[in-house]
Amino acid sequence: MRIPRIYTADEQLQVGTMVTLDREASNHLSRVLRLRVGSEVVLFNGDGHDYQGKIEAIERNQVQVHLLQAQEINVESPLYIHLYQGVSRGDKMDLTLQKGVELGIKEFTPIITERCGVKLDEKRWAKKIQHWEKVIISACEQCGRNQIPKLNPVTPLSEAISKRSGQDFFLHPDAETQFKSYGAVNFEQSISLWVGPEGGFSEPEVDEVTRNDITPVALGPRVLRTETAALAAVSVINSVWGDF
Structure with missing residues (x-):
């Protein structure tokens, strides 16, 4: 047992x-x-x-x-992966956080985007954060991690972009670059992954992230759901540069 x-x-x-x-x-x-x-x-x-x-x-x-x-005991990934995840509806966000912990993500920032379907007041956002913290801790209990990933407050996209640091990638189905063809990364810097909510980033948001030198990457020819896309991307990052 x-x-x-x-x-x-x-x-x-x-x-x-x-x-x-x-x-x-x-x-x-x-x-x-x-x-x-x-x-x-x-x-x-x-x-x-x-x-x-x-x-x-x-x-x-x-x-x-x-x-x-x-x-x-150290079961942490050699990569510092920071997921900026567009807030999704229902239990999709829970799934992303839970499996993201299992895959080794070290920091999460929920972001509010134009197509975000979740509209809450400040008090209810605070309750959401408390719930997500419990999801993260429960995932650590299950998967063997003894360092708790950081969960940041819910942040508007533009504000999150202004505070970013490290090597940044955002998922876009029409991107020409894939992780396997990107080349080497700097292991001393964080790898930031930006994923839109249901419906993805709007065109103005795509323009904004592109202007801020965030590299667009694609995950093959199929359009993935937001929760699938984030977890698939982290798995690829771990396979190309991490400990998979």
């Missing part, structure tokens, strides 16, 4: 100490997985270590874990 991995926001984890998990994590271990006192678990807090421990006590809505060993 695979040992469960659980994220904790505790900033300082130390071998030999006891950690009290929050209500959500405690409920998952005790009621969903039905673990018992003495069961093994792995905790991580984003510092690059896995902390092996055993459940010491289970009380109402509270699980205590005794930390027995710390191990530094």
Whole structure:
């Protein structure tokens, strides 16, 4: 049986100490997985270590874990991939974030574009960000990453472009360049990938990103859905320059 991995926001984890998990994590271990006192678990807090421990006590809505060993583990991609993703509707954004974490993306910026179908006020955007953070953490628990990817606030496209840095590519079905024909990249700089929402970038937006020296690339002759395009592109980037 695979040992469960659980994220904790505790900033300082130390071998030999006891950690009290929050209500959500405690409920998952005790009621969903039905673990018992003495069961093994792995905790991580984003510092690059896995902390092996055993459940010491289970009380109402509270699980205590005794930390027995710390191990530094690095499963991170050698590439710093930053995904600028046009916000998509329904659970498509969740899927992009979840699988993007599995594929090694280190930073996400949700962007608002002309064809974005999601219109929320500031309060509801904040709730969306909280939800997406949970999606990212859950994906880290599942895939073995112990460094949490960064999630930036929802940002309008033009503002995101003005703050960009690194090597930039945006997906466009009519582009003449493909990743495999681009050549070498600078591993000391981030690789930024720009993906539009359903319907893609508008023509004025395509002109804007092109004026800012963001390289258009195509993913073959077929038109991909936004969630497919982002994940396919990251997979290709990892295959051409990364650790695939």
